[in-house]
Amino acid sequence: MLSRPSSLSAALAFALSLIAVPVVLHAQSSSSQQSSSSSGPPVQREKAPSIVDPAGPTVSLISSEPVFIMASALNACGYDEGLDESSPVRKKVRDEINGALAISEDARKKRDAACLYIAQHRMTGSERDISQYISLALYLSPPPDLETTVELTEMPPDATQVAEFAPLLKDFSAAVDLHGIWLTLRRSYDDEINTIHDPLSQMIVGTNLYLKMPASVYDGRRFVVVMEPMLSPRTVNARIYGPDYVVVTSAVNGKIRMNDVRHTYLHYMIDPLLYSRANAIDRSQPVLKTIRDAPLEFRYRSDTVALTVECLIKAIEARTMETGVPDFKIPAGVDRSDLPKYEGERHQVEARQEAVRLASVHHDTAQGFVLTQYFYDSLIQFEKDPAGLRDTIGEMVYSMDVDQQVSRAKRIQFDTEADADVLSRPKPRKLEGLDLAEAKLQTGDPASAAKLARPFLTDSNADSLQAAADSARANFVLARVALINKNPEEAAGRFKTTIDASKDPRLLAWSHIYLGRMLDLSCQRDEAVAEYKEALETRDGQQDTRLAAERGVKTAYAPVQGHTCQDDDADDADPKADPKAPAAPKPPAPKPQ
Template sequence: MRRFAHFLLIGLLTAAVASPQRRPTRSDTPPPREAPPPPEPYNQLDSSETLFYVLAAINAAGYDEQADSSTNNPLRARVREYLAKQNLQSLAPLKRYVRDHKPRNPGAELGQYISFALVNKGKPDFTPANPDLPQPADADALYDFPAVLAAFYQEAKLGVLWQQAQPDYQRALAQLHDPVVFAVQQVNAYLRYVDTGVRRGRFQILVDLMGAPNQVQFRNYIDDYFVVVAPAVEQPIFDIRHAYLRYQVDPLGYRFADELQKKAKLGEHAYDSPLLGEQFRIDFVRLATECLIKAVESRLDRQSALAEEAAREGFVLAPIFAELLQQYERQEVAMRLYFPDMLNQIDVKKAQQQIARIDFLKERPVRTYRVTSEVKAPELTGAAKTLDDAEQLFLDREKAAGNANKAKELFLKAMQETDEKPMHAKSYYGLARIALLDRDLETADRFFRKILELEPDPATKAWALVYIGRLADSQGDKDPAQESYKAALAVQGISDLARQEAQRGLTGAFARNPKSKEQE
């Protein structure tokens, strides 16, 4: 019987879940290292012709999220009304497509079409800009959308509507221009960033007037960073500045990853935070980078409470970085050169004591906005509801003692309520993760492998293969681990986060190092 060592696996336990928020929402998904958008001329603050065509089409085909909100730009209503009056043969296939590709989470519908537009070549064929590279998971699910969209684009003469919409976009861009310029200059000045013209990638803010209001969508494709801003009750400058900080600070994390990993023990206590996203649980470098960003925000706004609040949400290094930034401000070296010195100043033992005193928040504080229309998820019944309840208990396992055991009971109950193999696969996925919590890695491995026999959906199958690879890596079994990661990447419909973890696994990021016993 194989004996498993417990090796940095618990951080993978919670699957990433995107949901609508009451503040202007940020689709702050973990940066997928995937297909870059098309290499076309751009400005830092601009509109997107392709995005307009995509969203105009889905508005005509049944995308109604907050269509009656007074926060919408008037352009959305005008385009919807015009297209509704047209007798278009291409509309029926478009409606069927949009209906058949509605995600279970209503808040994710807009996001998948935004992703599609950002990695698209545009009119007239709307094919991927880089078809030979992996596409973002949500956009990949729309792989057969181009033909449907192209037919509608031609018949509806969307190009004419785009030209007529220019005054609306120019007004929206003008309203954002000065605040955005100030935010970008503020960050550049603080980090002492000088554009030498040699950096790869771009940062682009796109104004969206056709989607639901009060949303900010963020995307990172390889070296390119995008912020898509919808009409809002108040200008989302904080979110834009945060995204720009990501653009400037993320490269520091990649560049000094080895130095950051030496402080990885400081991230262990962060896993106790029920609010910390999965992307930060499985990647200390990303966690540390986000902590630095939040620390910079607290210094820019001269509000130390922002760093303290961030720590209570799981970003445990934010107050430590905020304190060190005070020394950075008193010298003249740019952050890109000063950062390793800042890391060397961290006293790990003292920092651990400071972090151990953090009282984590149970619920994330949010700003509230007036919402005039709300999309409700469909009611679940039977085994689907049992699985959903079990998953919620598992995700909330830190909030109440016994939640994990209750989740286990419900995962088992779901298998008794249905004979459907995909449902059984989801149950085994839950049971496997609970086995990991119990340090029963042999059972976890067996359950993850059982999933592959049960016609799992792409997300469950891909994550099962990633976990199998991680378990193999924990034993030093490199070849089986590599095979599992490759198999995960071959799953069509794999999530961005699972793809990223599989890609990292192929680089040997999770391979066991016998010389580093203290890290086990």
């Protein structure tokens, strides 16, 4: 039974005291508690999920009954990913559920209703389908209510898309008595938490020591790790809710994907440092033009701050990675005359270690994170300086020679496929259909993009949700093709059709932003502001959307510096002329047969 205090062991606490404020990795097994939102870096400000306790520790390791209930329902409906690698707890719960289903027709009916909903809302056939339900679970109250703890407009988009599942989950949970199963398993969950408490503590302490920053330097912000053995240990569900960072994970053989958890923790520590310097970072806009062919998510190719954050984090990961090459230690008691030989061997080992680190940097650079080498070199000096990252990050940003980085980026041969992202994790796949249309549009081939998109157009009475979604997205592609071809009337019509037909918050938001920009170019400022505000109301949840819409509300769009409403030439409506112009969001993977 977990009974350790919330503070770290004496040794770890002493180590962390070197950077002034001790981190508290509070291990507990508890149901969710409702919390309120708090201030943080300039990201989408959904209200904090109920899993976050505003009065709790800065960093916590917990379990959650609503997440357990949600994960159990997913398991009952065919979620088998990672089953062979999972904790025995997962099989035990599934057996308990199957036993309840075997003796109760009502339970089977409640299960079937829940599973039918899941089947009808399966969009990608990937972990992304599961993550939206986990996101919803983070906003549910403890049983028996299992109700959303905030208004739908205050929840992230992925959770709102399946919010109607909550009543079905409540019925299923009651029918098989998941609360009773939970109570019998609390000891097992405590044991799961115990296995990763110390490794997680050590990761956080080590990261803070490297950054020379305390974990609680930003008041009101929380980093929460939720242990849930009913989920696959192969993946980590990591997400950002305003100032709060939540990781939902599962262990295999007492270990979690610590590198993924650390990646999210680095975001938690570093995001506020760079987003507070967004205006200074915007001067690196020319870098974005060099990575158009990189296999990056759109947010990195369109947002200088997002790109800079990720490059810095990848540089830190390279500097601190386990290279697999053991450190060389000069044997004790060696003769002084032999020291040059041992020093030579030590340098050889260090050279091999550095080669491994540089290989990681080169890989990240080929992925499109072209500022990684710059930050890697800057961190070498940072490690020699007693000042923490909070005090030196400004110099790193302001000292960057943008022209030099552009020149370096132009010489890079980019990879053709992207690595998985812990905060997104789309499955790589061959581009086809609308995916390929997007790629053609981004590489300057609007004719091919239009040819690929047109077959997906349907009338407004499409007989399937997927067909309707594809048609809306095809209109979004064709609208941008029309802009490139200097046909604003067709573009506006297709953007409006997308707004009428789509339920995708990202398509809706960017359609409003494009319409706002077109209205700005037509000197219809009031109407343009209304469109930007509509974009903000869609709550896409992505920073590039929010920043573009907020800029539009504050300042009229002008793709050419010095453009005013006295300029009649609006040729620059071509979105490729604007580094912030979006592509459609990365589409879902095809549903498996």
